[in-house]
Amino acid sequence: MRDLLHSMKIGVLMGGWSKEREISLLSGKRVFQSLQKQGYQAVSIDIEDRNVLGVLRDGNFDVAFIMLHGELGEDGTIQGLLETMGISYTGSGVLASALALNKLFSKRIFKAVGVRTPPYLPLSKILSIDHVKDRLVKTLGLPVVVKPVCQGSSIGVHIFQREEELSELVPQVQEEFGDLLFEKYIDGTIATVGILGTGEETRPLPILELVPKKSQFYDYEAKYTKGATQFVIPAHLPEGVCQKTQDVAFLAHKALGCDGFSRVDLMISREGETYVLEVNTVPGMTELSNLPAEAEAAEISYDELVFEILCSAVREGKGR
Ligand SMILES: Nc1ncnc2c1ncn2[C@@H]1O[C@H](COP(=O)(O)OP(=O)(O)O)[C@@H](O)[C@H]1O
């Protein structure tokens, strides 16, 4: 496999126009440097505008290493374009990517296969919060979490303590992000589990517990400011809870049809129940990111992690 990959030109796709552009550039550059260091013929490709087709054509590469977060790279659209062009790419296919980026559709699937996820209520961008407020408070209680249906990096995530805040702030969040999701607030441990490998080799990595030092939750600042969040790995959880958490993360990845790698975001309640929040099909690969830390805890170096992700692009029988 290594020989085959060494003969190929690898295009590391990064940037894009989603709100996670800056993070994608950090992830992409680090992956690119790792590939170069390992002797691969890598090219770094920053997708800056809508001329994606032209950029991909001009890039003249054999394999795409997708490091675009959010819209375009994580929602199945670039995967569809690469499929059409006959170019192999890393990670999940069209359907799994599209499902995973949409938190509402993900949750419907989680519920169908028995993956516990926080109770929720969707709010379409065309409906007013006043129509659902009473039902919302009655069914989900307070505090309550609101998040965009299709976003990442905690952008647009808010936790409301008081009912009055809903009418004041939700319209602004709707204006900026469109369709929203309200979720029951789970009080407990914030954790993520990386999933790595394809087919039979797919396995969960050790659980990473995240302890933001200042923020109320794992928000944008806590994610991307050096020293703002303490990483506890392995997580301080009872053995049985760890096993259940890894199992449910693996099941969530499989249920959406993900492939190659992903990172499952979770909340573990004080009662020891694990709730899946979402699956990220192109998780961050920056210096401060979760997945590289989880790999390291499993004695997989950053370079080896990059290699294993790269292998997901060229394995036999990769299905969409
Ligand atoms: N239901 C919830 N209960 C408690 N905290 C939550 C809940 N949902 C999200 N959070 C907090 O917000 C963070 C980001 O939520 P997540 O659903 O993973 O969205 P994103 O795609 O923006 O990462 C979580 O890591 C957690 O700290």
Ligand SMILES: [Mg+2]
């Ligand atoms: Mg998340």
